[in-house]
Amino acid sequence: MIQIILYTGIILLSWSLFGNCQQNKADSILISISEKEIIEYATKLTSAEFDGRLSGSPGYLKSAQWIASKFEEWGIKPMGDNGSYFQYFDNAYTKVFDSGSVSYQFINEKVNIVEKKYHFPEEYFPGQNSGSGTIDGELVYVGFGITAPELGYDDYEGIDVKGKILVFEYGLPVNGENKDIEKWVPYDYHQYKFKNAIAHGAIGWLYINKLANPNTSYNYDIVYAHIGDEVVNDIFNASGKNYKEIRENIVNNLKPNSFELIGKVTITANTKHFEDSKSCNVIGMIEGTDPTLKSEVIIIGAHHDGVGNLGKLLPSALDNASGVVDIMAAARMLAQSPVKPKRSILFIMFGGEECGLLGSTFYVNNPKFPKKKVVCMINLDMVGNGKGLALWGGESYPEISKHFTYANTHFIRRTMRTSEARPVKTRPRTDGAVFTMNGYKSFAIGTTDGVKPVYYHHPLDNVDALTPDIMVDVAKLIYFGLLGVANDDEL
Ligand SMILES: [Zn+2]
Incomplete structure (x- = not known):
């Protein structure tokens, strides 16, 4: 009523x-x-x-x-x-003046050294909080970019990444159903992954997940970009690796698998950070x-x-x-x-x-x-x-x-x-x-x-x-x- x-x-x-x-x-x-x-x-x-x-x-x-x-x-x-x-x-925010560039130099099937330039937004996105400038260097894949000793998990164990450009994954190697999910959550933050990469001596990275994302941290000397399937496949194929299988194995066994990749990458960003x-x-x-x-x-x-x-x-x-x-x-x-x-x-x-x-x-x-x-x-x-x-x-x-x-x-x-x-x-x-x-x-x-x-x-x-x-x-x-x-x- x-x-x-x-x-x-x-x-x-x-x-x-x-x-x-x-x-x-x-x-x-x-x-x-x-x-x-x-x-x-x-x-x-x-x-x-x-x-x-x-x-x-x-x-x-x-x-x-x-x-x-x-x-x-x-x-x-x-x-x-x-x-x-x-x-x-x-x-704080970072002004991105242009889409910058990402290119990969590698040896193709015909054993020629080639440089492939990628396109925004089809193949990569510039890092929304990237430092300004150009970096080039060798690549290392570091899985999810996580060092979690209390969980018995370290993507950086036994691998030297000083002066290298890293390739790592968005997210966690576990999902919401994992019994320890609450312990994993702090490692899910992009800011954490960036800090950890810098602590290990990286000069920049290619972040696997092609989208605009301002939910990251700005670091003056670091240049980075987000990459999609095309870039990932090129890099892994040139290194004779099966990307899909590698990622699946890390997730299924909760066992890191980090390694050096073949070829060199160049990343350019044109940005200005406004801290205050x-x-x-x-x-x-x-x-x-x-x-x-x-x-x-x-x-x-x-x-x-x-x-x-x-x-x-x-x-x-x-x-x-x-x-x-x-x-x-x-x-x-x-x-x-x-x-x-x-x-x-x-x-x-x-x-x-x-x-x-x-x-x-x-x-x-x-x-x-x-x-x-x-x-x-x-x-x-x-x-x-x-x-x-x-x-x-x-x-x-x-x-x-x-x-x-x-x-x-x-x-x-x-x-x-x-x-x-x-x-x-x-x-x-x-x-x-x-x-x-x-x-x-x-x-x-x-x-x-x-x-x-x-x-x-x-x-x-x-x-x-x-x-x-x-x-x-x-x-x-x-x-x-x-x-x-x-x-x-x-x-
Ligand atoms: Zn929204």
Whole structure:
């Protein structure tokens, strides 16, 4: 019964959103949402003006200003530092001026010495925190680049890498199911691998996994790049090694297998590091209308930083202009909605996610509301490609997620998948995980059944990689779901 009363206002509203009932024109303008609006925001965020929104860079800060200007236009209250929308934190970044170069000199089948130059983005990506300059040298494969004596594992044992260029793997040789996974996690960080390589005397490296990644450390004298299958296969084939088999054996036996490779590599990078730069979260709020309940807050967030520009713009559309746009459209509707929330709703557009979850970590350490007053935190990351909807982790908080499933069943009618929240045992990969680890109820809204190819951390992650119709529905889902939670008297 209470449920029915609770939704009455929203159902009436849904008629004005989706139905044909008569109403005045102003209302229909205020609470409608279109693909046009979605595309407009997404086009702006992914434009060259914001230079790929690398956290801490001038382009990022400009995009933060733009979001804040929209919040202000819609009457959303600033909740950052000193009455502004911005919550600042330290965020060093590296400007990459061009895509640099990677080439490999080796002896081919015809016993000729050849030099093969590779292409960005097809075969390699420049290191996003590479030092500037050119290095050349001999190559050593060091597996996962890990020295973990307490786990009886050392990729550097018995091999001299001083003055060499290393080739090593992303990730860990174990997965989340391993009984010692928690002990392995510190070795999963790129920053750790870089430090360990430097400690062993390397001058640079080729990191196996071809993508843009600012979540690394800058080291003045080190030059590095990320490589894909083509480069890996060339190097291993020229050395008479079967790459796939070698990697599989390391993982299956948990036994390092490091060795010198044949040939020489040259890597060039053209960069400048900005050590003292700052980035920010953009925070706005719609204050609740109930004198008591307004002290309780629902947080919804998405990272709005991207992976910048590597000599080619990385528009960072699906990851994660999509999440930001979904929330912006919902925030605009909520701000202009005739149905008002009793509880408060806090919108956080995080910075520094791609640099290692810096913005969300800073927020949980410097919250704007006491944790016990936060009903839940809902995260959106890569939410704009597909046909279905999802509430990842939502099953663990049915009292909250039921409002979203209800909205979908009654108004949106997409297939919706749900799952239970899982404890974070591996390296946290999303802002939502940072909230979970800090004791918040957190779940994620997602899109499923992708209809377009996903270009993760790639120049082709542009507006064409989005499906605006699902984003319209995600914005509606947020709008109805948040109103349901905010006005639930039983919570
Ligand atoms: Zn992301």
